[in-house]
Amino acid sequence: MSVEGRVKVSYAFPNGDRYEGECCTSASGVMMRSGTGRHISANGLKYTGEWHEDKMHGRGTLQHPSGALYEGEFKDGVYHGAGTYTFPDGSTYKGHFHENKLEGEGVFSDARGLLWTGQFHGKAALGLKMQHNI
Structure with a gap:
């Protein structure tokens, strides 16, 4: 699904981290987290909220292990x-x-x-x- 150039993805990183949410493609062609989504790191750190240019940006919740x-x-x-x-x-x-x-x-x-x-x-x-x- 695409909204304003964003697509919804479910992605597992090589290090065991997982991301589910919105992404967009940068000018250089790299897919970046942008919009709303949830990232769970392999060590148990969980972030749910807004993203901009692959960084937590806006409102969100970060749970530490x-x-x-x-x-x-x-x-x-x-x-x-x-x-x-x-x-x-x-x-x-x-x-x-x-x-x-x-x-x-x-x-x-x-x-x-x-x-x-x-x-x-x-x-x-x-x-x-x-x-x-x-």
Whole structure:
């Protein structure tokens, strides 16, 4: 099926990865993931969402074999924009990402359910405030 130059494919890569979704042909004649699709790597990493020029780009969900989960925006294959990252221990960060790093206003909920709000800058989060439920 072809939509706007895209075709739906089901492809198994030589390394054991699998992709099901939309593709298009580049100007050089190479078939690239473009549109929506699901990629499952041989090591258990799963991405479902939007693709552009063979990279995760747009909205999507990335499940890691460790149990970590990212739901949100991607740009050129990395977390970029608004999203939620759930760590294997159940703690979460909801906020902004810039090139795979926590960046800007966000909320961190630890494994006990305590909420921390403030500005995040990569691994630094100076001036966080804990939300009290009284």
